[in-house]
Amino acid sequence: MATQWDGDIPIYVQLYQQVIRRILDDHLLEGEALPSVRKVASEYQLNPVTVSKAYQMLQEEEIVEKQRGKGLFIKEGVKKVILARERINFLEKEWPVVLDQIARLNLSAEDLLADRQGGK
Amino acid sequence: MATQWDGDIPIYVQLYQQVIRRILDDHLLEGEALPSVRKVASEYQLNPVTVSKAYQMLQEEEIVEKQRGKGLFIKEGVKKVILARERINFLEKEWPVVLDQIARLNLSAEDLLADRQGGK
DNA sequence: GCTAGTGTTATACATCACCAATACACCTAT
DNA sequence: ATAGGTGTATTGGTGATGTATAACACTAGC
Numbered sequence: 001m002a003t004q005w006d007g008d009i010p011i012y013v014q015l016y017q018q019v020i021r022r023i024l025d026d027h028l029l030e031g032e033a034l035p036s037v038r039k040v041a042s043e044y045q046l047n048p049v050t051v052s053k054a055y056q057m058l059q060e061e062e063i064v065e066k067q068r069g070k071g072l073f074i075k076e077g078v079k080k081v082i083l084a085r086e087r088i089n090f091l092e093k094e095w096p097v098v099l100d101q102i103a104r105l106n107l108s109a110e111d112l113l114a115d116r117q118g119g120k
Numbered sequence: 121m122a123t124q125w126d127g128d129i130p131i132y133v134q135l136y137q138q139v140i141r142r143i144l145d146d147h148l149l150e151g152e153a154l155p156s157v158r159k160v161a162s163e164y165q166l167n168p169v170t171v172s173k174a175y176q177m178l179q180e181e182e183i184v185e186k187q188r189g190k191g192l193f194i195k196e197g198v199k200k201v202i203l204a205r206e207r208i209n210f211l212e213k214e215w216p217v218v219l220d221q222i223a224r225l226n227l228s229a230e231d232l233l234a235d236r237q238g239g240k
Numbered sequence: 241g242c243t244a245g246t247g248t249t250a251t252a253c254a255t256c257a258c259c260a261a262t263a264c265a266c267c268t269a270t
Numbered sequence: 271a272t273a274g275g276t277g278t279a280t281t282g283g284t285g286a287t288g289t290a291t292a293a294c295a296c297t298a299g300c
Contacts, residue, residue, distance in 0.1 A: 010257075010258065010259090011258085011259080012258085012259090021224065024224050024225075025224065036275080036276065036277085037276080037277065037278090038275085038276085038277095046259085046260090047259060047260045047261075048260095048277080048278090049259075049260070049261085049277095049278070049279090050258085050259060050260080051277095052277060052278060053258095053259090053278095055277075056277095056278085066276090066277070067267085067276085068265090068266055068267060068276075068277080069265085069266045069267025069268070069275075069276050069277080070266095070267065070268080070275085070276060070277095071275090071276055071277080072276090072277080083225065083226075086224075086225055087225050087227065090221060090222075090225055090227070091227075091231070091232075094218070094221070095218075095232060098214070098218055101210060101214070102210075104141065104144050104145065104206075105144075105203065105206055105207050105210055106203075107207070107210075107211075109232070109233060110229075110233065112215065113229045113232065113233070114229075116219055130286080130287065130288090131287085131288075132287085132288090153246095156245080156246065156247085157246085157247065157248095158245090158246085158247095166288085166289090167288065167289050167290070168247090168248095169248090169249090169288080169289080169290090170287085170288060170289080172247065172248070172249095173287095173288095175247080176247095176248090186246095186247070186248095187246085187296095187297085188246080188247080188295075188296045188297070189245080189246050189247080189295075189296035189297030189298075190245090190246055190247090190296085190297060190298085191245090191246050191247075192246090192247075
């Protein structure tokens with residue numbers, strides 16, 4: 001889905017982030033298998049090892065489980081954990097920086113949040 | 121002021137960003153000289169060439185002007201230009217990504233605006 | 241003229257992250 | 271057993287980053 005890569009971020013990190021996003025968006029469901037490294041690699045014109053590197057991050061974080069010779073599977077109950085973790089990370093790390101920038105640019109966070117559409 | 125460097129971003133880019141921020145925050149004023157490369161280098165334990173690299177970016181963007189043998193000086197009228205440029209960049213590139221993430225994490229305006237400090 | 245201050249350039253160097261090519265180990269089905 | 275599907279360990283190349291060192295050209299003050 002990432003039409004192009006952000007040259008400032010390693011591709012395998014972007015792939016990792018994509019999986020996280022797809023889990024949160026219910027495009028990847030718990031219990032499902034990740035697309036194979038070779039499939040992703042051919043889809044994006046990458047080396048399978050590059051994809052594997054992204055998948056290793058997911059294993060280290062216990063988001064995904066390896067079944068030898070079969071593939072990687074999304075663990076049960078993981079969406080909830082990711083959601084909680086990402087919320088904390090966003091609120092503590094990313095959002096304060098954004099707020100700083102908003103203030104520096106003399107913009108209003110209230111206005112920006114109010115102006116979004118489809119918000120509920 | 122950056123107590124530590126963000127390992128994911130080249131130091132010279134962070135130095136560049138710092139100058140931009142200091143101009144917007146009125147810590148660096150139009151007409152003023154930038155601190156010399158050697159001073160900054162010694163302050164942060166860096167190589168002068170690394171600092172120079174940041175200063176070159178500022179020259180290429182016409183934010184700063186070289187006076188041979190004297191130093192680099194912030195051009196007049198530049199704050200306004202930077203502010204406009206940064207606003208556009210923020211609204212078109214950064215903010216949409218932030219909004220996406222906010223939606224994905226089901227965060228509300230209350231969550232985001234609750235207890236921030238220094239608000240005006 | 242001399243000295244000390246500007247930024248810049250050139251060279252060499254070490255290090256590291258990134259990514260690709262290859263080969264390997266494993267599982268499953270036929 | 272063979273073929274085709276998993277992920278991955280290894281190796282090597284490339285480029286970016288930052289340092290070290292030195293030299294250069296210019297300005298300012300004495």
